[in-house]
Amino acid sequence: MKIAAIQTFLSVVRTRNLISAAEEMNVTQSAVSARLDTLEESLGQILLVRSRKGAKLTKAGFAFLGQAETIVNTWENAKARASLPKGLTNLFSLACEPNLWVNLAETWMTNLRASHPDTAFEIWSATSREASEWLQSGVSDAALLYEQIVAPNIVSRVFSRDRLVLVSSVEREVMPWDPAYIYIHYGPEFRRHHVQAWPKDETARVSFNAPDWALRHILKTGGSAYLPDRLVKTHLDNQRLFAVKGAEGFEQTIYLSWRESHDEKFPWLVDQIQDSRHP
Incomplete structure (x- = not known):
C-alpha cells in the first residue's frame, strides 16, 4: 500500500470531491480514482461513496480516517528525521495543548533550543486524543497536556x-x-x-x-x-x-508525557521533571 494512496484519501476527505483533491495533489482526476481504488482493494473495504456531487465517508472510511492521519504523520516525521539540516543530529517533536504554549511551553522550548544547538525542534498543536495517538505511534516524542497519558511504555509526570x-x-x-x-x-x-x-x-x-x-x-x-x-x-x-x-x-x-525509550535520547525530559519538583 503506497503512502500516496493514503495521502490522496485524506485529500479527498478534506476537499470533499475528487476534482479538488486532484488539484490539491497536482495529479489527474483519474489518478485520484486509481489511488482510491488501490487503497480500497488493499483494505478490502469501500472507504468513500463517490458521485458527481462529491465524496462521502462510509462507516469503514470513518474507522480508517484516524489511522490514515497517523500513518501520514508518521511518514512525514520519518522524512524530517532523515533529512535534518547540516549540523543538526536530532529531532525532538512535541505535541502541545494550544492553551499551554504562551509563557509556558514557549519558554521551555526557547531554553531547550539554547542549550541543545544540535537538535531540531518541531511543535504540533494537538488535542489530548491526537497527542495520545501521535505519542503511541511514534509521531511525537513527548506531549504537554492538561491530562496525563496512560498507556504502555508511556511515562507521565507533573510538569507544572x-x-x-x-x-x-x-x-x-x-x-x-x-x-x-x-x-x-x-x-x-x-x-x-x-x-x-x-x-x-x-x-x-x-x-x-x-x-x-x-x-x-x-x-x-x-x-x-x-x-x-x-x-x-x-x-x-x-x-x-x-x-x-x-x-x-x-x-x-499540567502533565508532560513521553515515550519511556526516549529517556536516554532526550535526557532533558527527566531533568525538566526534577527541576519542576525542586524550583
Whole structure:
C-alpha cells in the first residue's frame, strides 16, 4: 500500500470531491480514482461513496480516517528525521495543548533550543486524543497536556501547575454572580472545583475553550473569567485587569508525557521533571 494512496484519501476527505483533491495533489482526476481504488482493494473495504456531487465517508472510511492521519504523520516525521539540516543530529517533536504554549511551553522550548544547538525542534498543536495517538505511534516524542497519558511504555509526570485567578475588567470584590462572567472550559477537574466554589444555579452567557481567546474578548468588551496567572500578569501589572478581591483561586495540573525509550535520547525530559519538583 503506497503512502500516496493514503495521502490522496485524506485529500479527498478534506476537499470533499475528487476534482479538488486532484488539484490539491497536482495529479489527474483519474489518478485520484486509481489511488482510491488501490487503497480500497488493499483494505478490502469501500472507504468513500463517490458521485458527481462529491465524496462521502462510509462507516469503514470513518474507522480508517484516524489511522490514515497517523500513518501520514508518521511518514512525514520519518522524512524530517532523515533529512535534518547540516549540523543538526536530532529531532525532538512535541505535541502541545494550544492553551499551554504562551509563557509556558514557549519558554521551555526557547531554553531547550539554547542549550541543545544540535537538535531540531518541531511543535504540533494537538488535542489530548491526537497527542495520545501521535505519542503511541511514534509521531511525537513527548506531549504537554492538561491530562496525563496512560498507556504502555508511556511515562507521565507533573510538569507544572497553572494557577487560575478570577480577573475582571473593573476593580471589584467577589459577588454572588457576575452577569458578565465568562466560563472557560479547562476540563473535568476545573469543572468540579468550579461547581463547588460557585454552586449558584447560573449559566455564563459566553464561554470559551481557549483562555487566550477569552482574554482578548475581556480586554475588548469587558467581563470576568478564571485565567492562568501566566497570561494575565502583565495586564494586572498595568491595571488593564484586576484580580477580584476575595475570590477563590484554582490550580490546573499540567502533565508532560513521553515515550519511556526516549529517556536516554532526550535526557532533558527527566531533568525538566526534577527541576519542576525542586524550583
